[in-house]
Amino acid sequence: MLKSKKDNIEFSKSIISSGIVDSLLFIFETRDITLITIPVVQLFNQLTKVNDEINTLLFEQKNPYRYLFWVLQHSEKELDIIRFTINSIFNIILSGAVTTQPTEMHPHYESIKQCDGANKLFSFIELTDVYKQIKDSAVISFGNLYKAQEVPDEMAVVIPYLKSLLRSSDQWIRQQSRIALLRLGQNPVNRQKIETEDFKLPE
Incomplete structure (x- = not known):
């Protein structure tokens, strides 16, 4: 769908401003979950892969979390829909984490809290049928969301x-989990819980 890096950014901005994203979010919110197809959630996921600037625009102009978490909650056994939706959430949360200072709370935290998103991400840790x-992506997202905040x-x-x-x-999983731990470790209570049994936070 998206081409060169510069073209990707401009094209993505036009998608956000043209109403296409609004249409996708409307589908997420209003269409019966059984009628939400993989190409629809994949299209939205593709948009979140462009760069942090686009994800910041998505959050500031569209705040898509409640729509994404609604799809996540109602998809049940549709694992591909869950996968693309989790990846979209992961990408937007990650962009929020990297565009703020390490000691600052995540800028999307309150918006995600309003749609019970932290609990929904946490619930994946106990699932065995995904x-x-x-x-892993859900738990890393949770870690990034709670950067510099005490985990309950x-x-x-x-x-x-x-x-x-x-x-x-998986090298990518190792890298992302390390970064999430470092972000959590900005909070002294979290750090104490992390650095147990002679474990030291990786630098």
């Missing part, structure tokens, strides 16, 4: 899960 890549005690299991991902055979 692709591991989906579960009832959700602290994400910390050993993220630490376990440092041993993943």
Whole structure:
């Protein structure tokens, strides 16, 4: 869909301003979940892969989280729809994390809280009937969302899960889990929970 880097950015901006994104979000919110097709969620996911500037525009102008989490909640066994939706959420959360100072709370936190998004991401850690890549992406997203904020005690299991991902055979998963732990470690309570059993935060 998208071509050179410069063209991608300009084309993506035009998609956001032209009403195409509004149409996709309207489909997410109003169409029966059984009628939401993989190409629709894949198209939105493709847009979130362009760069941080586009994801910042998406958040500031469209705030798509409630639509994405609605699709996530109602997709049930549609694993490909869940995968593309989780990846979209991951990309937008990641852009919010990298465009703010390490010691600042995530700029999207309140918006995600309003649609119970943190709990929905956390719920993936206990699922056994989803692709591991989906579960890993959801937990890393949770870690990025809580950067510099104390993780609630009832959700602290994400910390050993993220630490376990440092041993993943997937280099990208290892890298992203390390970065998520570093962001969580900006909070002293989180850091204490991370640095147990002689484990030291990777630099």
